[in-house]
Amino acid sequence: xxxxxxxxxxxxxxxxxxxxxxxxxxxxxxxxxxxxxxxxxxxxxxxxxxxxxxxxxxxxxxxxxxxxxxxxxxxxxxxxxxxxxxxxxxxxxxxxxxxxxxxxxxxxxxxxxxxxxxxxxxxxxxxxxxxxxxxxxxxxxxxxxxxxxxxxxxxxxxxxxxxxxxxxxxxxxxxxxxxxxxxxxxxxxxxxxxxxxxxxxxxxxxxxxxxxxxxxxxxxxxxxxxxxxxxxxxxxxxxxxxxxxxxxxxxxxxxxxxxxxxxxxxxxxxxxxxxxxxxxxxxxxxxxxxxxxxxxxxxxxxxxxxxxxxxxxxxxxxxxxxxxxxxxxxxxxxxxxxxxxxxxxxxxxxxxxxxxxxxxxxxxxxxxxxxxxxxxxxxxxxxxxxxxxxxxxxxxxxxxxxxxxxxxxxxxxxxxxxxxxxxxxxxxxxxxxx
Numbered sequence: 001x002x003x004x005x006x007x008x009x010x011x012x013x014x015x016x017x018x019x020x021x022x023x024x025x026x027x028x029x030x031x032x033x034x035x036x037x038x039x040x041x042x043x044x045x046x047x048x049x050x051x052x053x054x055x056x057x058x059x060x061x062x063x064x065x066x067x068x069x070x071x072x073x074x075x076x077x078x079x080x081x082x083x084x085x086x087x088x089x090x091x092x093x094x095x096x097x098x099x100x101x102x103x104x105x106x107x108x109x110x111x112x113x114x115x116x117x118x119x120x121x122x123x124x125x126x127x128x129x130x131x132x133x134x135x136x137x138x139x140x141x142x143x144x145x146x147x148x149x150x151x152x153x154x155x156x157x158x159x160x161x162x163x164x165x166x167x168x169x170x171x172x173x174x175x176x177x178x179x180x181x182x183x184x185x186x187x188x189x190x191x192x193x194x195x196x197x198x199x200x201x202x203x204x205x206x207x208x209x210x211x212x213x214x215x216x217x218x219x220x221x222x223x224x225x226x227x228x229x230x231x232x233x234x235x236x237x238x239x240x241x242x243x244x245x246x247x248x249x250x251x252x253x254x255x256x257x258x259x260x261x262x263x264x265x266x267x268x269x270x271x272x273x274x275x276x277x278x279x280x281x282x283x284x285x286x287x288x289x290x291x292x293x294x295x296x297x298x299x300x301x302x303x304x305x306x307x308x309x310x311x312x313x314x315x316x317x318x319x320x321x322x323x324x325x326x327x328x329x330x331x332x333x334x335x336x337x338x339x340x341x342x343x344x345x346x347x348x349x350x351x352x353x354x355x356x357x358x359x360x361x362x363x364x365x366x367x368x369x370x371x372x373x374x375x376x377x378x379x380x381x382x383x384x385x386x387x388x389x390x391x392x393x394x395x396x397x398x399x400x401x402x403x404x405x406x407x408x409x410x411x412x413x414x415x416x417x418x419x420x421x422x423x424x425x426x427x428x429x430x431x432x433x434x
Contacts, residue, residue: 069262071144075129080104084127087265093275094252096243099259104130106259107138113240114219115333121238125259141212141235144262149208151196151215151225153394155239156182157403158257161270167261170208172196172215172225176394200225202232212260214239245332246315247405248275254403278319278406284420285321285413292350292416294322295342295376298358298367304342305334316405320412321420325349339370351415352376354385361434380431383415387430397428 065082075084084104091099100107106125113121122138132140149170150156156179159165165181170192177183185191192208195201198221205213213236217224229236237260241253251274258267294317297305307313309329317324325345329335346352352374358364361382364371376382385408388396401408411429414421 069264070127071262075104075127078104078130084130085262085264087262087268089255089259089264089268091252091255093246093248094241094244094255095249096240097253097256099255102133105133106143107135108237108256108259110238110240112243113217113238114243117217117219123237127262139230139235139237141237141260143260145211145260147209147211148260149194149205149210149213151213152239153177153179153399154241154402155214155257157400158254161254161403162258162261162263162266164261164263169210170194170205172200175392176390176399178388178390178394178396178399196225197223198225198228200228202228202234205229205234206232211235212237214257214260216240216242241402245310245312247312247319247408248278250312250402251275251405274404274406278409281406281410281413281421282319285319285409285417288321288417288420291321291323293325293346293348294351294353294416295325295346295349296353298356298364298371299339300356304337304339306337306342307334308332316409316412319409320416322351322412322416339368343370343373346376347373348375350376350379350381352382355382355432356384357386358382358384358432359386359430361432364432380433382432383429384432385411385428387426387428401428 063077063079063082065086066084067086069085069087080103082103085101085106088101089099091097096110096112098109098111104127108123108125110121110123113119124133124135124138124140125143126132126140128142128144146167147169148159148164148167150159150168151172153176156168156171156177159168160179160181165185168182168185168191171177171182172195173193174186174191177186182191192204194204194208213229213234215226215229215236215238217226217238217240221227226236226238239253239256241250241256244250244253252271254271255264255267258264296307296313306326308331309324309327310332311334314324314327314329318327326335355364355371356367358367361377361380364377364382371377385397385401386395388400390396397408407427410421410424411426414424414426415429415431
């Protein structure tokens, strides 16, 4: 019995010991982590990275190349890759000058400024608002010019036809001008005379502040104005249209003037019309089989200056269907002949043209009684190109006619072959009456 109780007691003690052991080895209760910033074990809060917005480059306007030349404005934002002269000229008949185009400037070279010249002149025409190129020994002129002085009446039809007469501020002299629009500017006091040749008024020219002075040269300081004007620092260019050997070659110098105003498109249009009219009527006259004989001019101080066979006068006569008696000559200038030499060849010629300043046969006779011995005089077949003179003797033949040779040619055809142009009335020429 005791042994049974002892076993029961032993089992109770063992159970209590096991229970206590289990209590000591149990895991400790979890500790709450403090939320204060001093807790070393606290994991760092993740930093929010801001969204990166890419910077947009400023919008740059794409510079569009012009579709026409700039005739009244300058370039405001220069781009060296843009061609600022989309309207260009090409030369077909003129041989006395050349033009080269670059993106923002033009190079004009006058090859033959006067007879037997040993120099050439080069001009750099720079579009305003763009940088000038580095070219030595060349005159730089900013274009389009806004103020111009014209030193020859032959340049006035250019300015009128191109629509830039409003840019004209001065001329050499008022006396010999025929152009009606220019005469109106003179009457309105809008123009100034600066003189010509060695007597040019340089101070007057400086006071006008021109962008351009267009003149001509003959290679003689007594008659040339450009040396003094250039020396004063003025922008001076030489127009040598009178050196051309053909009528259309002279007329094509309107393109030369146009280049300084960026008016190439207008000049090309005008010249194309003139050239076509000239060629159309020349074709009719050249087709005739009977060509009347003709000679020209009168002696000057004992010498008869007869146009050379390669001159523009000879070209006009050939295109008008005439047999020019000195067509076999090879010179482009004038031959210096005696009265006897001319009379020997031309005494029986059908027509006599351009006998000096004579306005009647009686005036011609007063110049030299021997003139009456020519058959053309006796038959009344003498015609002079002085129908359009102003009160001071300015001859429109040398003003309007140079740019419009089709009008001169029409007159000559009317004289030699009136049946070809029945409706044409003489414009520059008139038949001398007794």
